[in-house]
Amino acid sequence: xTMLDHILDLAALPASSIPAGSRRMARFxxxxxxxxxxxxVREPVAERLRAVIGAEGGHPVADVxxxxxxxxxxxxxINGATSxxxxxxxxxxxxxxxxxxxxxxxxxxxxxxxxxxxADVADAFLLGAEASVRIGMGLGAVHYNRGFHQTAxxxxxxxxxxxxxxxxxxxxxxxAAIGLCATRASGLKxxxxxxxxxxxxxxxxxxxxxxxxxxxxxxxxxxxxxxxPQGFVPTHSDAPVTENVWDDPPPGRFLFDTVKYKLxxxxxxxxxxxxALAALKASPGLDPAQIMAIRLRTSPRWLKxxxxxxxxxxxxxxxxxxxxxxxILSGIPTATDTxxxxxxxxxxxxxxxxxxxxxxxxxxxxxxxxxxEVVLADGRILPFAHDLAAPIPADLLEASLRAxxxxxxxxxxEKLWSAVVGLDGLSAxxxxxxxxxx
Amino acid sequence: xTMLDHILDLAALPASSIPAGSRRMARFxxxxxxxxxxxxVREPVAERLRAVIGAEGGHPVADVxxxxxxxxxxxxxINGATSxxxxxxxxxxxxxxxxxxxxxxxxxxxxxxxxxxxADVADAFLLGAEASVRIGMGLGAVHYNRGFHQTAxxxxxxxxxxxxxxxxxxxxxxxAAIGLCATRASGLKxxxxxxxxxxxxxxxxxxxxxxxxxxxxxxxxxxxxxxxPQGFVPTHSDAPVTENVWDDPPPGRFLFDTVKYKLxxxxxxxxxxxxALAALKASPGLDPAQIMAIRLRTSPRWLKxxxxxxxxxxxxxxxxxxxxxxxILSGIPTATDTxxxxxxxxxxxxxxxxxxxxxxxxxxxxxxxxxxEVVLADGRILPFAHDLAAPIPADLLEASLRAxxxxxxxxxxEKLWSAVVGLDGLSAxxxxxxxxxx
Numbered sequence: 001x002t003m004l005d006h007i008l009d010l011a012a013l014p015a016s017s018i019p020a021g022s023r024r025m026a027r028f029x030x031x032x033x034x035x036x037x038x039x040x041v042r043e044p045v046a047e048r049l050r051a052v053i054g055a056e057g058g059h060p061v062a063d064v065x066x067x068x069x070x071x072x073x074x075x076x077x078i079n080g081a082t083s084x085x086x087x088x089x090x091x092x093x094x095x096x097x098x099x100x101x102x103x104x105x106x107x108x109x110x111x112x113x114x115x116x117x118x119a120d121v122a123d124a125f126l127l128g129a130e131a132s133v134r135i136g137m138g139l140g141a142v143h144y145n146r147g148f149h150q151t152a153x154x155x156x157x158x159x160x161x162x163x164x165x166x167x168x169x170x171x172x173x174x175x176a177a178i179g180l181c182a183t184r185a186s187g188l189k190x191x192x193x194x195x196x197x198x199x200x201x202x203x204x205x206x207x208x209x210x211x212x213x214x215x216x217x218x219x220x221x222x223x224x225x226x227x228x229p230q231g232f233v234p235t236h237s238d239a240p241v242t243e244n245v246w247d248d249p250p251p252g253r254f255l256f257d258t259v260k261y262k263l264x265x266x267x268x269x270x271x272x273x274x275x276a277l278a279a280l281k282a283s284p285g286l287d288p289a290q291i292m293a294i295r296l297r298t299s300p301r302w303l304k305x306x307x308x309x310x311x312x313x314x315x316x317x318x319x320x321x322x323x324x325x326x327x328i329l330s331g332i333p334t335a336t337d338t339x340x341x342x343x344x345x346x347x348x349x350x351x352x353x354x355x356x357x358x359x360x361x362x363x364x365x366x367x368x369x370x371x372x373e374v375v376l377a378d379g380r381i382l383p384f385a386h387d388l389a390a391p392i393p394a395d396l397l398e399a400s401l402r403a404x405x406x407x408x409x410x411x412x413x414e415k416l417w418s419a420v421v422g423l424d425g426l427s428a429x430x431x432x433x434x435x436x437x438x
Numbered sequence: 439x440t441m442l443d444h445i446l447d448l449a450a451l452p453a454s455s456i457p458a459g460s461r462r463m464a465r466f467x468x469x470x471x472x473x474x475x476x477x478x479v480r481e482p483v484a485e486r487l488r489a490v491i492g493a494e495g496g497h498p499v500a501d502v503x504x505x506x507x508x509x510x511x512x513x514x515x516i517n518g519a520t521s522x523x524x525x526x527x528x529x530x531x532x533x534x535x536x537x538x539x540x541x542x543x544x545x546x547x548x549x550x551x552x553x554x555x556x557a558d559v560a561d562a563f564l565l566g567a568e569a570s571v572r573i574g575m576g577l578g579a580v581h582y583n584r585g586f587h588q589t590a591x592x593x594x595x596x597x598x599x600x601x602x603x604x605x606x607x608x609x610x611x612x613x614a615a616i617g618l619c620a621t622r623a624s625g626l627k628x629x630x631x632x633x634x635x636x637x638x639x640x641x642x643x644x645x646x647x648x649x650x651x652x653x654x655x656x657x658x659x660x661x662x663x664x665x666x667p668q669g670f671v672p673t674h675s676d677a678p679v680t681e682n683v684w685d686d687p688p689p690g691r692f693l694f695d696t697v698k699y700k701l702x703x704x705x706x707x708x709x710x711x712x713x714a715l716a717a718l719k720a721s722p723g724l725d726p727a728q729i730m731a732i733r734l735r736t737s738p739r740w741l742k743x744x745x746x747x748x749x750x751x752x753x754x755x756x757x758x759x760x761x762x763x764x765x766i767l768s769g770i771p772t773a774t775d776t777x778x779x780x781x782x783x784x785x786x787x788x789x790x791x792x793x794x795x796x797x798x799x800x801x802x803x804x805x806x807x808x809x810x811e812v813v814l815a816d817g818r819i820l821p822f823a824h825d826l827a828a829p830i831p832a833d834l835l836e837a838s839l840r841a842x843x844x845x846x847x848x849x850x851x852e853k854l855w856s857a858v859v860g861l862d863g864l865s866a867x868x869x870x871x872x873x874x875x876x
Contacts, residue, residue: 049652057497194659
């Protein structure tokens, strides 16, 4: 079977065949996407996109985060960029991309257009995201290293599949939509640090809606736009690794289950340390005043990224192991963007604790791991360790995501959580309206 | 100077510095684009795009070929695909791409949006097209051979520059627009033979309008999206050749001057033969009944493309040296798509003449050349030769393009020609309305 065959099977999977655990993760991602989207609404990139795309007008079929309704393609473009503006959304490490911000905006907008059930939007997202992760794996690390942004490139295929499923495309139609996406998908990592990065998520989402809509109308395209001669994979990867992409887990089970959420509004390279120290902090009898040393071993790749010893601004705190360790051990929340103030960088008590943090690179420690020990004044040595790859129990994940939501949006977040809990009783349009209203 | 510096200079060139000869070619291209666009309006890809994109609606600021007005981005998408539907539009062989179909739709739509003068639309097209050809040359043959479609990729940059100039972007704004285009541009050759090919032209045009509009609204992007680290050129070409791209001709003079027009509705590989035999046919006293043999030498690369010995359909006639030679020598026009009927393929008189055509590959004959001789019954041998690279005198080119227009559209074409002749007195909106109405 070609990758395209696998994907066409996946795109047509009956809802009844979707494992409950995978569906639960898709709904956690929905909540995470919604809170990131609503929280991003005042970011300059979001405001500017609403101004430009909103000025085009058009039939109001899909909700725009921040208010108003536009054609599905336009809403998907704005909502993709808006939800990625804070860079606080989910990540899948099997291909290294952000699934929700490129795919959910396409699924929701297409779902609103055809008046689908909200549950079908979440299922279409899941299937699109699963296809996207597998395509991203097939493109391989060389694709990312060459300069392509998987969120935008692999993401566009996921968005196409999600929108195409909601539009009711048959197998030939879905094949045409994927072929059109092959010639439409784009996105470069050189945009990182600019508004071009969130724009990339919007590009993926709008490409998905456009290609699915054009295929629905009968546009033809390359037979196998993915792996055929001069298809997307051979033109965009020097060393595709498509052969074993469907082996583990096999079709019917979902790689998407291992999606990861940012629970701290700082560099992802610091999250394992934060989790490890937070667990330690929760142990009874630990008095921060008694801490003499915090010895941390981390993957050497992070030393150039997030080991700023003396941050000067709130932004630099997000890339400082020492300061973040101090925040956790002092009980200062790390989940909210607004916590990272310049005043925090100048806090003398934190500076004392941060001065006791010793960071060493250790090639035996993985990218998603942190290992170390805390030395106390009484001579005790408390080891700590965390691996972000470890599954988080559903109840703990729920609590963490809801805490993240409250940190971002206050009590408004609970309304969005209620919508996700009650998803099976909602239409896509009601879901969109809740998100549009924030 | 980087390529980006050159392009920012070019994009800001005062209208008074544009050479008259280059401006004349841009206006020939405008006419050629208009007749191809209006003639393509009933093609299925055009009708389907009008249905899908038209259904989105939106503020009516730019004319759609075939009628109606839509937002500039939407009109550019439809008009790009519509004008490339017949694949009868202009080609620039320095980078091998179709300049008009990707760039004029963006220039016209943006020009209509801001109520620019029609002459400024043509100038903006020229500057965008020139930049596009130079970028295409920088991407190199490896880009095309890898599978990218220059019409869409390099074309998107040309469309961005043309739209950005009409939107009045300053140097920083144009830089941002080009950076956004770097992450937005796409298009693959694997779509050839499907509706994805004309869609690629629409992709270029709509990307140009979108990126220029977003830069106008203040979206930021990579500093040098073209040649910077992981910019468009290094990610999309394994062997960029950007160093000497601006040497010949130097800035201030235009490579665009050598743009080529299809004057026959058949494979471009046959056009040199057709021109050579048409010149021979025009010589007095040549009686087709006296022709014993037509010996043709052509580049070996064309033998697999357009040497069908016994075409079975009108479409196959377009790829048959023998049949096309017979048509020319019998005085049957080759400029109109409708001439290529299945009945023509079955014409016994043509079959006799075609049977006398002998084709040989000759590596000494260039891709754009044809060389040969006609042997007459009285023993005379009449040599013929043509090189498509040879400049065509302006009056002859005008006559040929107007004949092409009449072949495609009848007398309606003369109204479009009048608009081009009177361009300096028109607004973009009046020009757009003439094209929209066909």
